[in-house]
Amino acid sequence: MMRSILYFLGILFFISGNLCSSQKPNILFLFCDDHATQAISAYGGPLAEIAPTPNIDRIAKEGMLFRKCYVTNSICGPSRAVVLTGKYSHLNGFRVNGDTFDGSQQTAPKLLRKAGYQTAIVGKWHLKSEPTGFDHFEVLRGQGQYYNPILNTDGKKVKHEGYTTDVITDQTLEWLDNRDPDKPFFLMSQHKAPHGRWEPAIRHLDFLADIDVPEPSTLFDDYSGRSKAAAGHKMGLADHMGPHRLMLEYSSKLTPKQKTALDEYFEPRNKAYLEANLEGRDRTRWHYQRYIKNYLRCVKAVDESVGRLLKYLDDNGLTENTVVIYSSDQGFYLGEHGWFDKRWMYEESFRTPLLVRWPGMVAPGTVNSKDIVSNLDFASTFLDVADAPIPNDLQGRSLTPVLRGNTPSDWRDYHYYHYYESGGHGVPLHFGVTDGRYKLIRFPEPRIDAWELYGLESDPRELESRFGDPALSDVQAELEDQLRALQKKYEVPVE
Ligand code: CA
Numbered sequence: 001m002m003r004s005i006l007y008f009l010g011i012l013f014f015i016s017g018n019l020c021s022s023q024k025p026n027i028l029f030l031f032c033d034d035h036a037t038q039a040i041s042a043y044g045g046p047l048a049e050i051a052p053t054p055n056i057d058r059i060a061k062e063g064m065l066f067r068k069c070y071v072t073n074s075i076c077g078p079s080r081a082v083v084l085t086g087k088y089s090h091l092n093g094f095r096v097n098g099d100t101f102d103g104s105q106q107t108a109p110k111l112l113r114k115a116g117y118q119t120a121i122v123g124k125w126h127l128k129s130e131p132t133g134f135d136h137f138e139v140l141r142g143q144g145q146y147y148n149p150i151l152n153t154d155g156k157k158v159k160h161e162g163y164t165t166d167v168i169t170d171q172t173l174e175w176l177d178n179r180d181p182d183k184p185f186f187l188m189s190q191h192k193a194p195h196g197r198w199e200p201a202i203r204h205l206d207f208l209a210d211i212d213v214p215e216p217s218t219l220f221d222d223y224s225g226r227s228k229a230a231a232g233h234k235m236g237l238a239d240h241m242g243p244h245r246l247m248l249e250y251s252s253k254l255t256p257k258q259k260t261a262l263d264e265y266f267e268p269r270n271k272a273y274l275e276a277n278l279e280g281r282d283r284t285r286w287h288y289q290r291y292i293k294n295y296l297r298c299v300k301a302v303d304e305s306v307g308r309l310l311k312y313l314d315d316n317g318l319t320e321n322t323v324v325i326y327s328s329d330q331g332f333y334l335g336e337h338g339w340f341d342k343r344w345m346y347e348e349s350f351r352t353p354l355l356v357r358w359p360g361m362v363a364p365g366t367v368n369s370k371d372i373v374s375n376l377d378f379a380s381t382f383l384d385v386a387d388a389p390i391p392n393d394l395q396g397r398s399l400t401p402v403l404r405g406n407t408p409s410d411w412r413d414y415h416y417y418h419y420y421e422s423g424g425h426g427v428p429l430h431f432g433v434t435d436g437r438y439k440l441i442r443f444p445e446p447r448i449d450a451w452e453l454y455g456l457e458s459d460p461r462e463l464e465s466r467f468g469d470p471a472l473s474d475v476q477a478e479l480e481d482q483l484r485a486l487q488k489k490y491e492v493p494v495e
Contacts, residue, residue: 024116024184025358025385026322028309029378031083031188032302033076033124033195034342035328037353039299043067046214047334051296055307056355059326063357064366064403068436069373070415071330074342074349075424076195077101077126079329079375084108084133086379086394088418088490094127095420101127106391108379109133109186115388118183120175123168123190130155138171140164144192146199146298147252161255163201165193165298169305173312186382189309193298194332196340197244197251200297202258205265207300208293215288218461220281221337225464227450229443234426235333235341237291238284245340246290248274288335295334319359323385326355327375336461343427345417345441346462350434358385362403371407372415372436373399395490414479416486431494433483438472440479444494453479 041048042060072082073089081094084107089095093102109119110133118135125131125139130152138153149164150157151171160167172189179185200207219237223230234240243249248270250262278286306326313319331349333339342349352375356362376396383390384398401408418431428448432441439462441452453467453476466472487494 023321024387026184026318027112027117027186027382027385028313028322028324029186029188029190029382030306030309030324030326031123031190032326032328033126033190033192034330034332035194035299035302035353036332036334036348037351038334038336038348039194039296039332040353040355042355043353046216047292047296050208050211050213051299053299053303053306055303055310056326058310059306059324059355059357060365060367062359062364063324063355063362064368066354066356066371066373067351067367067369068371069327069352069354069375070350070417070434071352071375072417073419074330074344074417075419075421076329077128078420079352080125080127082375083329083378084127086376086396088376088395088416088492089420090418090492091395091490097126097421097424099128101129103127103129103132106393107133108382109188111383111388111391112186112386115383115386116183117186117386118180119186120179121188121190122172122175123188124192124195125190136175138175140192143195145252146192146197147254147258149192163301165191165201165301165305168192169308172309176312176316184386186386189305191302191305193302194295197247198291198294198298199247199250199252199262200294201301202261204297204300205261207297209265213289213292213296215285216334216336218336218463219284219288219338221463223337226462227443227448227452227465229428229430229448229450229452230337230344232426232428232448233339235339235343237287237335237338237340240425241287241291241340246287247294284338291340292334321359323361324357325378325381326353327378328352329375341425343419343421343425345419345430345432345434345439347456347460350417356399356403358403361400363405366405368402371402372412372434373402374415414482414486416483416490416492418492431483431487431492433479433486435479435482438475438479440467440476440483442483 037043038045041052042057077097078089081092085092113119120136121134122138131137138151244251330342331351333348336348380390380394380396380398384400422429428445430443439454443450451467452465454462
């Protein structure tokens with residue numbers, strides 16, 4: 001009798017143990033480069049109708065969309081280092097794009113692997129050193145190119161022919177097909193797109209070809225309401241695009257067939273532009289149309305990629321037990337303030353998209369406009385989803401209670417930002433703090449030596465700094481206190 005009870009208990013234990021291990025959710029992290037919320041139709045805005053992103057929007061429809069996901073340092077490599085480590089740039093050691101990531105440090109993929117996950121990364125890496133913590137990596141060298149990419153596949157150079165967004169999707173699907181189905185997976189599928197220089201897929205050249213894309217209201221911003229920092233930029237649609245960003249010249253090494261197809265579209269239009277010898281606002285307007293159309297075409301390929309991956313999950317019975325996260329390394333200027341590029345703590349590049357689908361955990365169609373979240377939280381979130389321990393030295397917090405609709409009462413009210421790559425595209429070093437309603441920015445370099453303060457509700461485009469305005473003296477004092485408190489909390493070495 002006793003023996004049969006023990007036998008029964010043993011079987012029960014075995015079954016429940018197996019159920020538990022098979023119940024650990026997979027994590028599919030879809031990460032883009034320079035993808036602004038303005039170019040995701042789920043976020044609304046003037047581009048939503050002409051350039052919809054139905055597949056990315058599906059993640060929002062079936063999950064949660066965050067309106068206040070702010071980065072810690074709005075630039076490619078540093079943002080990726082934050083995602084991997086859950087630590088600010090000064091602690092993970094990757095402050096500027098010229099840095100090299102120290103792959104010997106603790107990262108989320110390493111901890112997930114320890115927790116029994118199969119880990120892989122396909123696509124853009126951009127951290128110079130070889131990826132660590134992955135069972136499989138297949139990454140572009142540096143920025144990579146839009147056509148015919150060379151991938152570093154587990155240490156081996158492999159040349160691919162085709163459009164890079166498609167190639168990354170193909171390789172992601174191939175890894176999914178060949179993975180060990182007995183283990184949960186953590187898969188980072190990371191596009192180069194829509195990072196410049198914006199070379200669309202040939203099949204998308206006709207998209208938007210015959211329409212005028214609406215211009216942002218700040219296209220001709222004169223920066224008169226701010227400190228002198230913004231006016232020193234070198235990211236203007238008017239003067240800083242150069243022939244490659246304008247697609248007067250190609251950046252990728254193309255096959256003759258690809259070149260012929262691109263020439264067919266671009267050559268007559270380029271000829272007309274060069275002959276017209278445009279000046280002033282007309283020139284800026286032409287640059288904007290050229291830029292935004294190619295950018296949105298690059299996004300279209302990304303959206304198709306998301307569709308293919310979601311379909312794979314559907315077709316293979318993986319949808320229910322896979323957390324899908326869509327985000328970008330930062331936001332981007334789509335002509336706002338006359339700019340392309342990122343870096344500033346102003347909203348368009350400070351805010352990044354975040355959409356999360358987790359069936360059974362996240363209520364479908366939820367829009368979170370209230371909670372301030374960050375790419376600093378991603379590492380803790382991955383670990384929490386995997387039910388793995390979260391080390392104390394991570395500086396973000398798991399988003400899982402927020403995703404379940406139970407934001408903890410002590411969730412952050414203020415977010416700290418710090419940009420280090422002084423001079424890149426003319427942007428000086430700066431740091432700041434926001435509570436989502438007001439934003440305080442400090443430019444400490446002697447050539448600028450300035451503060452700015454914005455009321456985001458009355459001035460969402462941040463055109464008029466209110467620093468020193470007596471009407472906001474309490475707000476300003478509070479933000480100054482919070483700035484110092486957060487620098488102390490995050491161990492930021494400052495002046
Ligand atoms: Ca980027």
